[in-house]
Amino acid sequence: MIRNERGSTFGYFLAALLGALLGGMLVVTVLNKEQKQTEAAPPLPINSTASLPRSTDTGTVTEAVKRIGPAVVSIDTRVVRPRSDIPEFFREFFGDESAPMPQEGKGSGVIIDARRGYVLTNAHVIKDAREIKVTLPDKRQFTGKVVGQDVQSDLAVVRIPANNLPEAKLSKAAPPPIGSWVVAIGNPFGFANTVTVGVVSATERDISPQGGPTLQRLIQTDAAINPGNSGGPLVNLDGEVVGINTAILSVAQGIGFAISSQHAHEVAQQLIERGKVVRxxxxxxxxxxxxxxxxxxxxxxxxxxxxxxxxxxxxxxxxxxxxxxxxxxxxxxxxxxxxxxxxxxxxxxxxxxxxxxxxxxxxxxxxxxxxxxxxxxxx
Known part of the structure; x- marks a missing residue:
């Protein structure tokens, strides 16, 4: 809250500027994490020279999206950060310096169990969240509760109290062959149900996100994914989830990573049954x-x-x-x-x-x- 009327306009400007700076820093880190003002860490753009062969025309992609789309959700979080996280220059424009600073984050998720209301997403999407709002494509909105999260795999399960839910099919098979077409669906920058297409660029990739544990055996893809897509599904042309988008290489384009659905299924089962992963x-x-x-x-x-x-x-x-x-x-x-x-x-x-x-x-x-x-x- 601004302390005096005279400085209010300037204060709001600084607040907006600070938000932009914080958001920018989060997106530019080596492997972006998605919390606080659209923190993200998923894959980037598709190769613009790529064209779909006849066997994967837009109709086939459309059918895949029809199958999976209704089960892809938007996740909005509210996180309270200490004022110490704010640069000293800006602190006087935000009222009580001892009060924590609320921040919002956006991410994606996919419903994997319609009967029990389980949503699979990234652990970094819901990390430290005080409030979790899950919005379905049909505009229904629910308060989510964390069932379990696992930092080592960057996966989490959230439960929503809902009926008549759609459900995605989580593939338990090995990752698709390199060169296979895949579709990414999510909510980049808050644009709900955005669909992009790319290929599996590589498999069995190991990466080390900044400040996080090494993530192993990931799927690399060039499907266009941006901040806000974290936790959303990577699907094959049969509409099956083959990966959970989790990271991007911020210094390059078209290099992003997804946790294989095979591994995600194993982790999700443990989180649902135990609330943790036993290793x-x-x-x-x-x-x-x-x-x-x-x-x-x-x-x-x-x-x-x-x-x-x-x-x-x-x-x-x-x-x-x-x-x-x-x-x-x-x-x-x-x-x-x-x-x-x-x-x-x-x-x-x-x-x-x-x-x-x-x-x-x-x-x-x-x-x-x-x-x-x-x-x-x-x-």
Missing amino acids: PWIGVSYMPVTQEFKEYFDLPTTEGVVVRDVIEGSPAARAGVRRGDLIVEIDRKQIKEADDLKNEILKRKVGDTVSLLIYRGKESKVIKLRTAEMPQNLR
């Missing part, structure tokens, strides 16, 4: 082996990973894994890259026994341990 864990941090590291510690190989730290009380600590150990195999599968160990562990269930082949100096040994549930504070 196996052994309790070590590690780093790749460089040639210099190998020579300094007189290691037998540059393959594998070196244990940097062992968390006290973890399965690895109880089994005798030590800092400096070189892990070269897990269950007789060779570890060639740093992510190999993590990916192999994630394939197991909590309580499974795994065997690690390690080198301690030049001496090799096998250590067996049982995986445990990853602690909540490490997710």
Whole structure:
């Protein structure tokens, strides 16, 4: 609130300017996240030279949109941020400096269970939200309640108290082949039910959004997606959801990423059943082996990973894994890259026994341990 009448016009101008600046900064970050004044992190424009072949004419795209469109929703959030997030120059124009600053965000989602009212979206869309409003294409609006969210996968499930809902089909198959046509539907910049078309540019992509965990095995697409599309579906021409749009590369055009529907389905089921995602864990941090590291510690190989730290009380600590150990195999599968160990562990269930082949100096040994549930504070 502006403190005096004389400064009110200037104050409103500064408020608008600040909103634009904050929004701009959020969109320009390496991989944009969608909260606060249209925070977003989904894919960008389609290659303008691309043309649809006869087998995928506009009629086929239209049919896909007809099937999926009614289940794509707009998500509006209200978040309260501390005044400390506002640049000092602007603070005097916003009234009580001790009061928090309300901000709004826009995103997308898709209804995956009509009977129970479950909506799948990105975790960053609803992060820290005090209020969640879900609007359907038929203009019905409901207050959403978070069922569960998982920062590691950037997925969340929201429930709405509604009847007679449409429902999208979530594909449980592997991602479409590279070159397959896909359709993105969402609410970029608040323009509801926007449809864009592109192709699957690549699969199995790993990215590291700014300030967030590494997202793995994503679908890369050039379908035009912008801030506000986060959480919306990427669909094939049969109208099946094959991905959940989640990130864009802000320094380029036509490079965006979606979480595969196969992975999204697994995460959504756990969020619905448990309110969280249970992941196996052994309790070590590690780093790749460089040639210099190998020579300094007189290691037998540059393959594998070196244990940097062992968390006290973890399965690895109880089994005798030590800092400096070189892990070269897990269950007789060779570890060639740093992510190999993590990916192999994630394939197991909590309580499974795994065997690690390690080198301690030049001496090799096998250590067996049982995986445990990853602690909540490490997710």
